[in-house]
Amino acid sequence: MILACQNISKSFGTDQILNDISFHINEREKAAIIGINGAGKSTLFKIIMGQLQADSGEVIFAKGSSVGYLAQHQDLSTENSIYDEIMTVKKDVIELDNSIRRLEENMKTVTGRELEQMLSTYTRLTHEFELKNGYAYKSEVVGILKGLGFVEADFNKPVTALSGGQKTRIALGKLLLSTPDLILLDEPTNHLDMESIAWLETYLLNYNGAVVVIAHDRYFLDKVVSKVVEIENTKAICFEGNYSAFAEKKAQQRDAMLKHYLNQQKEIKRQEEVITKLRSFNREKSIKRAESREKMLDKIERVDKPVMEQSHMSIRLEPHIISGNDVLTIKDLSKSYDALKLFDHLNFEIKRGERVSIIGNNGTGKTTILKIINQLVSYDSGEIKLGAKVKIGYYDQEHQVLSSEKTLFDELQDTYPHMDNTKIRNILAAFLFTNDDVFKRIKDISGGERGRVSLAKLMLSEANFLILDEPTNHLDITSKEILENALVNYTGTVLYVSHDRYFINKTATRILDLTNKNLINYIGNYDYYLEKKPVMEMTASSAHHNTSFKAEASTSESNLTETKMDWKLQKEEQAKLRKKQNELKRTEEEIQKLETRNEEIDTLLVQEDVFTNVSKLLELNKEKKTIEERLEELLLLWEELADA
Structure with a gap:
């Protein structure tokens, strides 16, 4: 055992945050602390690190163990470059290396006993250098930096010129390089793109020490952790297994x-x-x-x-009118910022009912595509066409659709003037804003709260085409799951950008990967994307850099590449799935219709003018028998279709 928390309690004023929290972490164990926003997760980390004093209880570390901690926000004040700053972790190895080099020079000029003493020191120092992985420390540093999303051209940039997210990545890199026996990570994936998160997953899985992580990234938790400690209503409960195992056990x-x-x-x-x-x-x-x-x-x-979890937040999205089948068509779309070309000749279409996720590394232009569609950013060339009766509802991760000076109440009332005060308050209450909260100004609330206001406006818009930019940012896990269910049950069309792989896996019916200034199309969720990615990227890289998947799909069958064949098979699979879904829906409708008629017959059979009329009675009983037989057939058919 490397860490034990025993009966930890903490209050702020009259608010009890943690109450009698107990759990332990074993050596090399990977564990997660989860809970809704405000549950006390970060407070617990600060108590473990001695930055906050618990009201009662104690934190016990294994004797001689070292601990590293990454807080959510970092403020690195240094004039060093990125490379030099992360190299400060290897100061002892660098000094050891310099001592060895000096000894090598000095040994050239001495003999006898002095040489023997130097050789003895040299042997000791080189052994220590080897134990500290000295011969590979430079490549280790470069590997960490690249893994966290920095390219070699960034290495000489001053730390002072970096964003808050980039500074957090530097702090994470320094922490990983210091290799403590226990690492505490508070939201380490917040400022990483998908490739960096995947790299971090592998790194932590193979890490020789113990790791405790606070994260809302459920895909990350599934890959990394084998224990979940949930803080709920000030108490803690431990579950063995990853996040999915926890969710299943918790539901049971x-x-x-x-x-x-x-x-x-x-x-x-x-x-x-x-x-x-x-x-x-x-x-x-x-x-x-x-x-x-x-x-x-x-x-x-x-x-x-x-x-019940659903009592935290209530979201129901429903379009007011149905759009045409062709929702969005984009042809030859290009966009550059001065010398930086984001993408060139993009082509894609979105059909009614699809839920399409655009993914890709940071800075590739995903958000720009959404802003272009919403006419918030101009484009260099191309054509954008919306289909018939398409009404867009836009969720902006920067929440520029909100007026910072307005109160929450006024924001909704001004946007939807036909709504009365009671309905506005009910809507805000559904998104956890009650009492005087509704009179707070937008500029005075947190990023997560702004996200909830934007979602409230989106729900009221009754749009049939939702365009969402990082909709799960700042949402806790429960709220994410409620949003997932809302989108899965939404009958309109969705286009969104997200780094939340679990969210993508649950909601996407198609993925567009923005890579190398172009789009690669995958008809499936995130697991499907991971499965097909190596083959699709290999084929795409051999194609002309200006050729999009839409142009490839339209070439003659005799010239279809492996990618196009895969595209065609995906389309066929999707068509089969839609056919089964439509048949399932028709079956459900017929079952409902027959059951309604069956109830009507039951009502008629007890009426005196019916049960005294033999011919009418026989007729209704015959119809009821026919309905019962048909219902039996339909129920069997429904089960087959549902399984399929």
């Missing part, structure tokens, strides 16, 4: 708790009815028995009703 646990609660409530109600009945007999014995039961009822330890 919640269902069991709810079942236990409902059964207890049922028994309490039954006992109360018996007590009332016994008292109503108004006899001495019956009253005594009632009193005895009351005493037993008072001794029962009441189970609290479990808080």
Whole structure:
């Protein structure tokens, strides 16, 4: 065991944040601390690191162990370059290397006993140098920097010129290079692109020490951790396994708790009815028995009703009108900023009902594409065409669609003047803004809260084409899952940019990978993308750099490349899936229609003018039998289609 937290409690004023938190971390174990925003995760890390004093409890480290901590926000104040700053971690190795070089020079000019002493020192120093991986420390530093998304051209940039996110990456690099026995990471994936996150996953999995991480990236948690500590309602519960295993166990646990609660409530109600009945007999014995039961009822330890996850935030997205089948068509789209060319001759189409995710490294132009479609940014060349009856709802990660000086209440009222005060308050309450919160100004609330306001406006827009830029940023895991369900059940069309791979995996029906200034198309979710990526990229790299997947798909069948064949197969698979989905929907509609008619017949059969009329009775019974037989067939068909 390398870390033990025993009975940690912490309050701020009258607000209890942590209450009797206990868990332990074993050597080399990879664990996650999860919970909704404000649950106390970062507070717990600060208590572990001694930056905050707990009200009670203790933190115990293994004797002689070293601990490294990455906070969410870093403020590196140094004049060093990126490379020199991260090299400060290897100061002892560099000094050792310099000492060895000096000894080598000095040994050339001495003999005898002095030479023997120098050779002995040289042997000791080179052995220590080897133990500290001295012969590979430069390549180790370069590997860390590249893994975290820096290219060699960045190495000489001064740290002072970097953004907050880039400084956090430098701090993460320094922490990883220092190789402590225990690493605490608070949201390490926030400022990393997908490739860097994948690199970090592999690095942490192979890391020789223990890792405890706070993260909302569920895909990352699935890959890295084998233990989950959930903080909920000030308490902590430990689960063995990754995030998906935790989610499954948590759902089972919640269902069991709810079942236990409902059964207890049922028994309490039954006992109360018996007590009332016994008292109503108004006899001495019956009253005594009632009193005895009351005493037993008072001794029962009441189970609290479990808080259901859906009570945190409520989102329902529904288009007001249905768009045409062709929602968006983009041809030969190009965009540059001075000498920087983001993309060239992009071609793609989006059909009604699709949920398309644009992915790619930071700086490739994903957000720019969304802004161009929304006419917020101009483009150099190309054509953008929206389909018939398309109404766009736009979610901007920078929340520029919000007026910073307005209150939350005014923001909604001014956008939707037909809504009365009660409805506006109800909508804001659904997004966790209650009481005087609704009169806060946009500029005075956090990024996560602004995100919730933007989602509230989006829900009210009744748009049939949602364009979302990083919609899960600043949302806790529960809120992300609620948004996922809303999008999956949304009957309109969605185009979005996200780095949240778990979110993409749950919601995307198609992925557009913006790489090498062009788009590669994958008809499937994120797992499908990972499976097909090596083959698709290999084929795409051999094609002309100006050829988009749309142009490839339209060439003659005799000239189809492997990529185009794959595209064609994907289209066929999607067409089959849509056919099955449509058949499933038709089957459900027919089942509902027949069940409604069946109920109507049942109502008619008990009417006197019907059951006294033999011919009418026979006719209805015959129809009911036919319906029952057809329902049996449809239910079997529904099961087959649902399984498929």
